Amino acid sequence: MKASINSKLMRKSWILVLWMSLLHVACFKKNLPESPQTDFNAPLRPYQLQIPDYFSRNFRIPDDNPLTEQGVELGRMLFYDTRLSSDNSVSCASCHQQSAAFSDNNRFSKGVEGRTGTRNSMSLANLLWVNRFFWDGRATSLESQALFPLGHPDEMNLPPEQAAAKLQTLPEYPPRFKQVFGSEQITPLNIAKALAQFQRTLISANSRYDRYLRGEYRPTALELQGIQLFFTHPIPEIGLRGGNCGDCHVGPLVQGDPTAFRGFHNNGLDPDATLAPGLQNVTGNPNDRGKFRAVSLRNIALTAPYMHDGRFQTLEQVLEHYDQHIQMSRTLDPLIIEASNEIRNDNNAPVKLYLTPQEKRAILAFLHMLTDSTFIQDKRFSNPFINR
Numbered sequence: 001m002k003a004s005i006n007s008k009l010m011r012k013s014w015i016l017v018l019w020m021s022l023l024h025v026a027c028f029k030k031n032l033p034e035s036p037q038t039d040f041n042a043p044l045r046p047y048q049l050q051i052p053d054y055f056s057r058n059f060r061i062p063d064d065n066p067l068t069e070q071g072v073e074l075g076r077m078l079f080y081d082t083r084l085s086s087d088n089s090v091s092c093a094s095c096h097q098q099s100a101a102f103s104d105n106n107r108f109s110k111g112v113e114g115r116t117g118t119r120n121s122m123s124l125a126n127l128l129w130v131n132r133f134f135w136d137g138r139a140t141s142l143e144s145q146a147l148f149p150l151g152h153p154d155e156m157n158l159p160p161e162q163a164a165a166k167l168q169t170l171p172e173y174p175p176r177f178k179q180v181f182g183s184e185q186i187t188p189l190n191i192a193k194a195l196a197q198f199q200r201t202l203i204s205a206n207s208r209y210d211r212y213l214r215g216e217y218r219p220t221a222l223e224l225q226g227i228q229l230f231f232t233h234p235i236p237e238i239g240l241r242g243g244n245c246g247d248c249h250v251g252p253l254v255q256g257d258p259t260a261f262r263g264f265h266n267n268g269l270d271p272d273a274t275l276a277p278g279l280q281n282v283t284g285n286p287n288d289r290g291k292f293r294a295v296s297l298r299n300i301a302l303t304a305p306y307m308h309d310g311r312f313q314t315l316e317q318v319l320e321h322y323d324q325h326i327q328m329s330r331t332l333d334p335l336i337i338e339a340s341n342e343i344r345n346d347n348n349a350p351v352k353l354y355l356t357p358q359e360k361r362a363i364l365a366f367l368h369m370l371t372d373s374t375f376i377q378d379k380r381f382s383n384p385f386i387n388r
């Protein structure tokens with residue numbers, strides 16, 4: 001009797017153990033981070049971009065590089081893979097960190113062996129609406145852009161051909177390239193294409209400003225005043241006050257006009273841009289001296305320091321620059337020369353905006369509205385190698 005009870009219990013507990021371990025497996029499976037995709041024969045699935053209706057529809061994805069879910073995922077792996085550098089220490093994400101809206105907070109980013117360049121890293125949000133890449137616009141597509149940092153001795157220091165050969169030896173890559181691009185043979189072009197696919201998905205559209213545009217958020221009085229000042233060109237003759245910023249950082253994307261070089265301006269940083277000729281280096285035109293791209297100001301509170309050379313530490317310093325320290329030069333933008341909140345009778349008088357301290361606080365409040373905390377936490381954009 002005792003024995004039979006015991007064996008019954010034993011049987012019961014065995015079943016319980018079995019059942020619990022099954023349950024455990026099920027739970028564990030459920031808790032695994034987004035599982036690595038392993039079915040390399042599955043058909044390619046188109047990637048659906050989510051774009052708010054107030055963003056321009058004027059962008060182009062190259063016909064020979066359509067976005068697919070598998071292509072974007074491959075690009076994401078490459079973006080975060082430090083093995084794409086000569087000493088396995090640097091990935092794209094080293095200088096383009098999600099927490100900093102895919103920029104970094106160094107004045108000059110560190111490449112392999114701690115080497116530094118002369119330019120401040122750029123945010124990679126909303127690149128779908130950019131046609132000329134880098135501060136001076138020297139790259140004409142995301143596909144061609146990607147090969148610059150790979151081969152650059154101060155960045156990843158792995159010339160594209162070598163990068164392709166290296167990836168070829170890593171078991172996770174050839175089947176993925178085969179699935180996405182139809183060939184197991186990894187090429188620099190296909191590396192660039194995958195990286196471009198991932199970067200095109202980096203859309204930031206859920207800041208307080210977006211929620212305001214969608215009627216989901218009621219701005220404070222200071223924020224409203226900031227929006228107003230940011231997008232107004234001042235006309236002191238009729239008492240219209242403005243910060244003039246929206247003349248160059250245009251519309252909901254808050255960035256330069258992407259048409260050709262229209263979004264490039266000289267914003268008065270230097271009296272003579274010998275050290276940083278900017279767009280002039282690309283076009284060869286002396287009238288383009290000292291012009292740089294009016295980059296998007298989305299997430300700007302996260303991407304300090306500021307300007308192509310990271311010369312300003314804070315947004316307050318940036319505002320002081322536009323307000324009081326514009327440097328006159330032959331190519332200084334007319335939109336800046338014209339803009340002041342005080343009537344300028346003397347053409348030789350320095351160019352100043354003359355905002356009040358309260359107005360500056362309002363513009364700063366607007367700049368802070370552009371921070372998108374959803375974007376910097378979005379799992380789809382995070383490091384796929386963590387937790388796997």
Ligand code: HEC
Pocket residue numbers: 079090091092093094095096109110111112117119120121122123124127130132133134135136142145146149150154155156195199
């Ligand atoms: C060592 C730091 C560093 C690394 C590594 C790096 N970048 Fe950059 N990135 C920069 C800097 C600095 C700039 C601005 C350079 C300039 O304008 O001269 C930049 C600019 C860019 C831009 C232009 C953005 C725009 O708005 O025009 C893109 C796109 C970009 N990087 C993507 C990548 C990709 C993809 C990788 C990996 C293959 C990568 N970066 C690796 C520092 C880095």
Ligand code: HEC
Pocket residue numbers: 135243244245246247248249264265266267269291292293294295297300303305306307308309315318319322333335336363
């Ligand atoms: C004439 C065009 C123009 C006007 C007007 C203008 N900007 Fe800019 N802005 C630019 C350009 C061009 C750059 C990049 C310059 C560089 O790095 O050399 C820039 C850069 C910036 C940056 C740094 C971006 C970064 O990622 O480092 C901030 C912040 C900024 N502007 C804010 C403002 C604010 C605020 C105003 C209004 C008070 C304003 N801008 C008015 C053209 C303009």
